[in-house]
Amino acid sequence: MGGRGASSPGTAWLPPDVLxxxxxxxxxxxxxxxxxxxxxLEQTKRAWRILTRPxxxxxxxxxxxxxxxxxxxxSASSGPALRWVNGSQISDLYVDGMTTEQFLEETGLQLDLHKGGFVLSKRLSRLMRPHFVxxxxxxxxxxISYMKQSSEEAKVWDGAGLISRKMLRKMALSDDLPPAKREWLERELRHARRVEFTVMTDRGQDKGHAIVADSLRDExxxxxxxxxxxxxxxxxxxxNGRTFVGISFVHGHxxxxxxxxSLINLYPFFQEEQLLDWLRDEGNLFAQSVEDGTVGDAMARIDKHTTLDEVQSWPLREYLASGGQPMWFRSHVKGLMNQHLKRLNHATLEKMRLPIPGGRHYVMPEAVGKRAGRKDVNVPRGHIQIDPQSGTAWVNDEDWLVxxxxxxxxxxxxxxxxxxxDDALWLHPFTDHDGEKKVSAWRSPNQAGEYVVLKPTDVSHDLPWSMANGEAVSYPQADSCQLPP
Incomplete structure (x- = not known):
């Protein structure tokens, strides 16, 4: 989608060296x-371009x-229709033949700078991005129902919400979707348990992560x-007398x-020898799966949260996901091993990302899950419940605050x-020096000291670590005393 030097045909054509x-x-x-x-932007029914630069x-x-x-x-009619900042990037929107006033009138958007341009930019960038749903x-x-809450309850729910399954069924998909993508999104609409949402009304913008409730009622x-x-x-x-709803599907891993x-900020919790062992485990597991053909089975049982684009981005992976066996063709074996080595070189050497036991799921206080009708969500103080089905790391409401x-x-x-x-947490389960199971959790990026150690509930997912010999290791040994203060 676009890209440095990318352009559209016709009036935007430029020589390759200029592009x-x-x-x-x-x-x-x-x-x-x-x-x-x-x-x-489609509401304008005009040609448009977004130019983004540092x-x-x-x-x-x-x-x-x-x-x-x-x-x-x-002149009064020159310049971009909108400009906003997103992180370290500035985006300028140009709409053919439209000034800022004309664009706002056509789309029905009303802007307020009472909190400054930076905050307004955050709101605009959420709207001026591509949507599949x-x-x-x-x-x-x-x-839409807005809850009456105490100040403490409002803090627990800040950035969270609930959406009905019925609302997801109301969402129409574009006619331009490829068949496979349409099937994927339709399945998400039927089965998603957590979504990112943006709602625009004459009140303003509501946004955040919402848990999907099969039956949702107000007080x-x-x-x-x-x-x-x-x-x-x-x-x-x-x-403009309408309500906009945008939905994105989110999943954990x-x-x-x-x-x-994170390695530096948590030092010396992760020992060098243990990190090397885990790196060796992953290499052995991959090589063994290629040799005995189980990599084909693994790819054919792709995790349901892997996106269609991720599957199709590597043709060999798509071949395996469709049931093909790697040992049928020598080139497939070579391709698999080269891809694995390339991934290790890129992830491990260039960006220093080492495979370790754990996962990545989005945080949410238990009150939100209970209000959605999730009777299985019960998190005592000092605990965490890892729930891959909804991509959520449930935490205690009181712990969220203090x-x-x-x-x-x-x-x-x-x-x-x-x-x-809307933040995802890195979650590393381990058995502490006292023999008790625990989970260390942190965000990325992070600063020194920005981590918590919690106990898993009885129904919390173990996030097991697979070995080449077929064994799965849960809660490897570690010592929380080695975590920095």
Whole structure:
């Protein structure tokens, strides 16, 4: 989708050498998006382009990329329709023949700078991105209920919400989706248990992660599509008599790779000898699976949370996922081993990501799960419940705000550097020096001291580590006394 030097045909055509030297990336209305759409940009029914460059890089765009709106002689009709900052990048939106005022009028967006340009940019960047699942609805077709909560409850629910399965079934998919992608998304709509959502109304923007409830009702027993905390963002509103809903599917992973920053900040918890053993285990497991053909079985049973794009990005993987056996062709064996070595070189040497037992799941206080009707979610204080089915690491509500043994009176959210419910945690299960099972959890990126150690509940997933001999090891030995203060 776009890319540095990427351009659209016709008026945006530039010679290859000029394209290669462009100091900005171009995302265009006629790029091949694989069925994804930019919902608010499509409302204009005009050609558009988004030019993205580093914040510290100043560049004058080519008129071919701006529809002539960046003329040498500035006027009321020149310049981008919108500009926003996302991290270290600045994006400029150009819509053919439209000023900022015309774009806002056409889309129904109303902007408010009362919290400054940075906060407004965060709200805009959430809207000006591609969506596979989104829609505009009449307000009466999306029932939203805002909960009455105490200040403590509001802190627990900040950035979280509930969405009904019925709402997911209302979402229409693009006609331009490839058949395999459509089938994948339809399956997600039927079975997803956790989603990222964006809702735009005349109140403002509601966003966060929502747990999917098969039956969702408000405090008065009325069926609703969303149950949300009263934390609507007022910086951008949709004032055209419609409600926008955008959905993305999120999943956790039952494997992990330790990055160099976490290794340093948690030193000396992870011992060099143990890290080398785990790296050797992974190599032996992969080589053994290629030799005995079980890699084909493993690929054919691809984890249901692996995306279709990830499967199709490597043809050999798609071949194996379809049931092909690697030992049938010598080139397949060579391809598998080369791919594995390439992955190790890239992940281990360049970015220093070492395979270790663990996983990556999104955090959420248990109150949200219980309100969704999850009777199996029960997390005592000081515990964690790893739930791969919803990609969630459930934690105790009180612990989220204040951990009993915190010297500074902070909870999990504060200790982990201000974690939100859209944050994924790295989770490493281990058996401590006292023989007790525990789970260390941290975010990435992180700072020194930004970790917590919790006990797994009885139903928490073990995140086992597979060995080449067929054994699975759970909770390897470690010593929490080796964690930094």
């Amino acid at each position: 290669e030297a462009l100091p900005y990336n171009v995302t265009s209305f006629d790029d091949e998006l694989g069925g994804a759409t930019f919902p608010f 914040v510290d890089e100043k560049a004058d765009p080519y008129p071919a990329h701006t529809f002539g709106l960046d003329s040498p002689t500035p 989104s829609g505009f609805f009449a307000p009466g077709d999306v029932a 008065n027993g009325r069926p609703v599509d969303f149950l949300l905390p009263q934390n609507t963002k007022k910086e951008v509103r949709l004032d 039952n494997d992990m790779r330790l990055d160099i920053q 951990l009993p043994d915190s010297p500074k009176g902070k909870g999990i959210a504060g200790i982990l550097g201000g974690a939100d419910h």
